[in-house]
Amino acid sequence: MKKYHVFSRIAVPILMVISELAFGQQYKEDVGISPWGAEDEIGTLNMMTETSKLSVLSKIRSGKVYDLSTEYFVGMPSFHSLGDPGYQYWLTHTPHGTAVDNPNGLGEEMNNKVSYTGDAISLYTHMGTHIDALNHFGLNGKIWNGFTPEKHLGDKGWKKTGAETIPPIIARGVLLDIASYKGVKTLPANYRVSAGDLKGALQKQRITLQKGDVVLIRTGQMVHYADAKEFLHEYPGISLDAVKWLVEDQGIMLLGADNLSFEAFPPERTDNWVPVHTYLLAEKGVMFIEQIFLEDLAADRVYTFAFIGASLKLRGASGSPMRPLAIPLN
Structure with missing residues (x-):
């Protein structure tokens, strides 16, 4: 812990100053208004169509199925530091x-x-393999598409963008094995995956991204899942520049990673403690899956696959457990 505190006192302020200079004062974070209409509750999942789903399923040539979910058990990793209940x-x-x-x-x-x-x-809805709904984080008192708690949040949950609105997901999935790209078992403590890391992994794996893809990031942190203390300790995650490249340049539909909270901490910016969460959920309407199991896919070097996943229809909830599957494509 001493090493962490030293890093926090010295390196983190420097990183934040650099980050703020890079973003500048002109960038204003605010919720996005959906191009899919005033009543849209699922954001970029609107990119799925019957044609796109059939196209992916038609390319399956194997009966092998990879289970991308974790087990739930007493003592499993949880967000206890924020006061949320364990399993x-x-x-x-x-x-x-x-x-x-x-x-x-x-x-x-x-x-x-x-x-x-x-x-x-x-259980807390954000533990184990789960998907974050668009109401999980907002900005300036609103969530995705301008929905407000004054009009859309009741005593029994959100009336808009709750987990019950998330449709079954079928799309082309891509594994970006960053840990293997960097030549390590798991990425270093608090490491932030950059856009350069993503591009390097794509080149090494000899694949390209396509609009509407589900992109899954392997940090290697899942090897510690059985040990909650180790899994929760200074875990690596994705950076803001990396998700911006994926969303704005590559047109991905859905993201996922094998760590606890997708992004790394301490935060990249002083004015937002979860800038990756708010950028994706509130600004861009992009959901993501956390604590997804990618070890078997990585071991077999399966980098493209049919991604099939559905979450529990928890009315009004900000997230939901999920059991995603991957079936290799030809």
């Missing part, structure tokens, strides 16, 4: 307990014969 699991019924309690009123003989197990969970 909890408990049994509501057990075979022996049911025989003793007789909750169904059918008696001991029946409950000894029919072994009944039931359980329940409690």
